[in-house]
Amino acid sequence: MKRATRTVTIRDVARRSGVSVTTVSRVLNNRLDVAEETTKKVQAVVHDLGYGSSLAARGLRSRRTNVIGLIIPEVASHYCQEILRGVNRTIALLDKNLIIYTSGVLQRENIALHERSSVGLLNGGIADGVIVVTPTATQFATDAPLVIIDPNNDNPSYPAIIATNREGALSAVDYLISLGHRRIAHISGRRELISSVQRLQGYREALEAAGIPVDEELIEIGDFSTATAIPCVRNLLALTDRPTAIFASNDMTAIAVYEVAAEMGLRIPQDLSVVGFDNLRESAFLFPPLTTVDQSVEKMGAMAMEILVKLVKGEPLTPEADDAPYLVKVPTQLVVRGSCAPVSPRSPTRTHNADSAVSR
Secondary structure (H helix, E strand, O other), X not given: OOOOOOOOOHHHHHHHHOOOHHHHHHHHOOOOOOOHHHXXXXXXXXXXXXXXXXXXXXXXXXXXXXXXXXXXXXXXXXXXXXXXXXXXXXXXXXXXXXXXXXXXXXXXXXXXXXHHHHHHHHHHHHOOEEEEEOOOOXXXXXXXXXXXXXXXXXXXXXXEEEEOHHHHHHHHHHHHHHOOOOOEEEEOOOOOOHHHHHHHHHHHHHHHHOOOOOOHHHXXXXXXXXXXXXXXXXXXXXXXXXXXXXXXXXXHHHHHHHHHHHHHOOOOOOOXXXXXXXXXXXXXXXXXXXXXXXXXXXXXXXXXXXXXXHHHHOOOOOOOOOOOOOEEEEOOEEEOOOOOOOOOOOOOOOOOOXXXXXXX
């Protein structure tokens, strides 16, 4: 028969330690008015009994839980993993813990509702503040500190961090134009994200500045995922006058270009040039290595954490008194590798070994 288990309480810790409940509470809240010997004794009993005080209750007592919440769209996303590296790098230097919530899949219809619910739950006493990555929602019912990475509108209501997406896209397309490409396609990201809109804007502006008409047939709508991008790439490469280069909205979309190019027997960069956006760690290990726009994703995670800690402490984000939302724009930079080449005369489709274009 299964034995019933009983939750360990703060009274159990006090009884085993031979001190009062108040003293145990002071130790748990890192108060300095408890003797060092007593503190060590209580901490040993807490560890021995496996006692964990309620984060919400601790927050009510001290108004701080020393926990930071991170809400991301997908744990497996390489982009989110880079953000997490930056957050972790900063939180490792602080006396704080991290709790992660995810909405699971990008296509989820009620993702905005899930984001608002998660923020309300975490900032309702569990966490001192929350970082939300690429949110679908624009408003959150919370008075607690909140920082957004990659907001979905031009004027976010909360402190936010975003890359110079338009400028990054301009540099990518300008580079392809300098190599002689004129049939340059683009696969966009999630429509609701301002980053995706700005990258498409940069693509259009670069073509227009070079006197190249924007061909809507060369623009496909993606969502930053490889799976969604694959049919987009197939559509582009099936065109009678197919593009000689593709500017992908992110590196995961660029990976889809590599996969479909291999499928169709096209070589990168001899038959098709590719530029991504993000500069994820994986981009340098594709074959050939991917030319991409670096937007310092890990740095964005670290910066978001630093800003949130300031907000939790009640410190001003800027020296001057300003009620306007705080927006940090992280500079982008083109990283040239081996996935682009000067445009060459068209080679017949499906005449090359597909293995020559696969990623590894």
